[in-house]
Amino acid sequence: MTEPLSNTTAAVLGMVVLGARSGYEVRRGVERSVRFFWALGPPQIYAELKRLERDGLVEGRDDTRGARPRRTYEATAAGRAALRAWVGEGGPAAPLELRDPELLRLFFAEADAAVALAAAMRRRSEQAVERFVAEIEPAAARAGHDRPALVARFGRELHEFIAERMARLEAELARPPER
Amino acid sequence: MTEPLSNTTAAVLGMVVLGARSGYEVRRGVERSVRFFWALGPPQIYAELKRLERDGLVEGRDDTRGARPRRTYEATAAGRAALRAWVGEGGPAAPLELRDPELLRLFFAEADAAVALAAAMRRRSEQAVERFVAEIEPAAARAGHDRPALVARFGRELHEFIAERMARLEAELARPPER
DNA sequence: CCGTGCATGTAAGCAGTTACATGATTTC
């Protein structure tokens, strides 16, 4: 109700709903999952937690240890409802945004530089696949429901596709220019 | 030389090297090509053009018509060299960044909301494919060399892949949960 | 001439990133 959540706000709220308790846990959780299609820096996370608490979507409790301040959170019923509402918002699909310096380089590359760029992009995606298999998919499998696992699988498959595509491009570019 | 170019600077310089003459032409060019993996707003474009001129990488000429100010640009030899140097920079591949609100929704979706999200993502990529075929690939084909065309083809194929993957996901999610 | 769309550019504000600061906890 009230205002619909922003995507960034929803991401933080979502992590709390899925079980993250401190800002730090949200941060770790983001790093092993959501980060691949919605990046968030620490300051954003802490700022959103404050706002969420102010709006009653999460409940905070002081949990200072010694001299180190620490605050833990738990989602409220209102918070869970707001997250569901955000997921269900209708409207046209927001655009997917891609941002890739290497693709930009390739766009402007002269013929002789292109193969190396394709190879670099292939290697990059191969490493991403490894990271999905080793870290992200296992973490997703431990989540409460199975949408995180589906999204993680999609991420891996996307990078597999890119790696394969770039390998093909390397081959095309390496072949002596036909005609 | 001096400092290596930032990606955004290089994008604008690159468009000028490829033939864009006014800020407006850069803007249009970006919209039909680079925008799909490196978005740029108007203020950035105009700001970069000023900086590029100050640094001697493009040469500007006043071309005011009546009361409307207008400035046209042309790449200098130093500019073309700087672009080549930027393309050839070694170092580890910069990461690909993806940012997608719908994928974020899917991640946090409860079971009943998931199919609709997958369908929305499929349609979105289908439309992107149409746009690539109708606008972006033809424009890329008219560029000076053929790397733009390769990148455009990759963009189309990427969205074809996503559309197909989401169609499959819809089918999986619609099937009554097995076991 | 008058409206509609194209061309050209700017102001202001928020979101996001980089980098750091510091205390607890484990390891050797």
Place this chain on the structure above:
DNA sequence: GAAATCATGTAACTGCTTACATGCACGG
């Protein structure tokens, strides 16, 4: 008990986006 690593958070800067302002060209 010193060093390394984990945990927790913040300050300061910058880039980008949203939204607008305005003039010219051309069809009717």
